[in-house]
Amino acid sequence: MEQQEYATGAARTAGGTSDGRTGGAGRSTTGAVLAVREPARGPGPATAAGADAPQEPSPGLPSQPSSGSRSGSRSESCSESCSEPPSGLSPDPGLLRLARWFAEAGPGAADDLCAASFGLYPARHFGAPAAPSGPEVSWWHGPTAHTPAPLRTREPRTAPGLRRARRDAAALPVVLSGAKPGTPGRHRRPEHSRSAAAVVPQDRSGATTAAERRIAARLLLAHPLVTASGPHADGFPLIRRHRDWLTERFDTLLGYPLVVGPWHARLHKAGPGPGAVRRLEHPATGAPFTPGGYARLALALSLLVDAPEQLPLGALLTAMNAAEPAPADPADLAMAFAVLADWQVLTDVPADLADASAVLTVDRELARAVPAGPPALADGAADLVRRAAEAEPGTAVRRRLAESPAVLAADLPEDQRAWLRDHRHSGPAALADFLGLEAEHRAEGVALLDPAEELTDLALSGGGTAAQAALLLVERLVEEVRPLPGETTGADVPVPDALIDGVLGDIADEYGLPAGWRRDYLADRTALRRDALDLLHRMGLIATRPSGWLLRAPAARYAPAPDLLPTPGTGRHSRPAPRAGQPA
Known part of the structure; x- marks a missing residue:
């Protein structure tokens, strides 16, 4: 274990394909972006996971350099600020640099940086499929997966778990x-x-x-x-x-x-790029991480990768304060330790972090497995996010298909759009077969669906006040602003803020008390609006631009089927009544 090198940035390795065993980055590679550091040799015991078992190499790691060359690299990289803290723990320079980038980032940029540097985000997919339709049909006017509102009420979903593989029911009784x-x-x-x-x-x-x-x-x-x-x-x-x-x-x-x-x-997932709307959350409360929470997480990891198996909590906190003396919010520290415990990097974490006498159990092997992005050669946070997402067009599109609810051609750069156009059926089909998903082709793009709603961290049809309000909100917004057949609008349609507020108010009045919605949401419509829009944004059904909110074409799959010949009326989308003698 103590001879194993670990990478603080193993997202990409030198070009070429892997041998199928060591897990090289293969077709996604453009250059070597690794930071390698040898664990400190101290009297601390080895972890239980690596005491007797042989170690398998990390993907694409170069042959181990001599200890002398490694020490020289360590001195140069630590010249900025790596002083030895009084606890004897030494922070990893790459992760310490990452912690500072987190502290300086805004909320959205910190989320992107986390996805790029750790790659621990789950896949996200739509659930119920719509009726089959041709790829030339628009999501705006095609078949829908709409479920009438009274049928949606149910208990909140449990934590997502993968219970089965699609299309293999006959084989499942023998597979846990x-x-x-x-x-x-x-x-x-x-x-x-x-x-x-x-x-x-x-x-x-x-x-x-x-x-x-x-x-x-x-x-x-x-679960990567x-x-x-x-x-x-x-x-x-x-x-x-x-x-x-x-x-x-x-x-x-x-x-x-x-x-x-x-x-x-x-x-080791690659970063999804900027604006991917992926974030870490508190494993118990679901509260989103703040930049300060991410910074505390990276700072703790920078010390745990070389820590002894048994580590007093007070020694770890002292080392964190010495490595980064800026004051920390206790809530950020608590969130960081909660996630480290959830990842099993730390065990025996006390409920009260003020108990400095508590002794933590550290799994250094898991601590070294967490970093996945390439901080070593990046110039800054934005450069790291860009580097982590780089891939050749086919790989980049397949990653989007595997990880996100829908891939719209309008969102892709030209080379990726051309690849999707040339491999419109074969590309999604290979992933659908690999992961047990179903492809839904529409004029605007492609979505890989998971009807079991297991291969996703979010489910729009899930229980809870915010999820139900979001589903009702999106179907009514589609009915209000859906373009008429023949209108050239592309994948997005602007939605006025006043319309969102009005529709959400109507929904809350109509469904709130009968459906047993949370009273704090009913009393605070601003919070309900924020959380419902946040869910729709993370599911890719709405987008935000400087000009305001945009409704995206895949949102129409959750609305009632469009009435292409509506009753004559005065509405914006109504057709005029036919004159006498004219066919209806």
């Missing part, structure tokens, strides 16, 4: 899922044992193998860091069993390196 313990789900059979032997299927047919691979692939795309003892431990044996095949497919289709060790699997 990756769902969290205690959440059996609609599609799961009783699981009487969680031992490793129970995961080994008795039937090794081709259908069973395909189902296992699909479950493992979906689990990794939803899976451990043998974490909430998705049931799926870890499947990842181990099919790691060679998974490594090759993730590299070929998405350019994502996959590293599978004895006790954890790490899919």
Whole structure:
């Protein structure tokens, strides 16, 4: 373990394709962007995960340089501010630099920086499919996946887990899922044992193998860091069993390196680029991270990658203050430690961080597995976000398809738009088969759908006041501003703020009390508006521009089917009544 090098920026490696085993970045590579540092050799014990097990190499790591050359690099990179803190912990210079970028970033830019540097965001997809239709049909006027409002009321969704693979029902009884313990789900059979032997299927047919691979692939795309003892431990044996095949497919289709060790699997996702609306949230409360919270997280990681297995909380806090003496908000510190505990980098974290006598258990192997972006050679936060998202056109489009609800041609640069046009069916079909998704082709673009609503961190049809209000809001906005057939509007239509406020007020009055909506939302319409629009924005159904909000074409799939011959009236979209003698 102590001989293992780790990368603070393993998003890309030198050009070429991987060998299918070590998880090289393959087709996404444009140059070597790595920061390598040797863990400190101290008297602290090795982690339990790496004490006896052989270590598998990180993707694309160069051969280890001599200790002398590594020490020289360390001195040069630490010349700015890396002084040895009194606790004996030494911060990693790359992660310390990243912490400062977080502290200087705005909220949206900090979210983009987190996705680029850690790559731990989950996939996000629409759920219920619409009726089949040709690719020349617009989302504005095509079949919809609309569900009448009275049918939507239900209990809030549990934490998302991957319970099955689509289209492989016959093989599922012999394959355990990756769902969290205690959440059996609609599609799961009783699981009487969680031992490793129970995961080994008795039937090794081709259908069973395909189902296992699909479950493992979906689990990794939803949870890029899976451990043998974490909430998705049931799926870890499947990842181990099919790691060679998974490594090759993730590299070929998405350019994502996959590293599978004895006790954890790490899919190193590339950054989705600026404006991707991906953020970390508190694992218990769902509160979004602030730039200060991200900064505390990166600062703690910079010290934990070399920390001893048993570490007093007071020593860690002292080292953090010495490395970055700026005052920290206690709430930001609490959020950072909550996420580190959720990732299993830290265990035995006390509820009260003021208890300096508490002793933390550190998993250095997981701490080194968290960074995925390339901070070493980036000039700044914006440059890191750009570098992490670089890829050749085919890989870039496939990443968008795999990670985001819909890919609109208007959002793509010209080279990626041309690739999507030339591979309109074959490109999405390969990913749909790999991940068990369904392709929906429309005139504006393509969406890969997950009818099970498992391969997504957000579900518009989920329970809760904000989700229900958002769904009602988007369907009524579509009815108000949907372009008429023949109108050339593109993928976006402006939505006046006054219309949003008016429609949301009507919805709250009509549905609020009967549906049992939260009283704080009903009393504070501003908060309801903010959270409903935030959900629609993150799902890619609305966009924000300096001029205001824009309704996006995929939003129409959640509205009632358009009436192309409406009753004559005075509305903006009504047709005039026919004159006598004219056909209706």
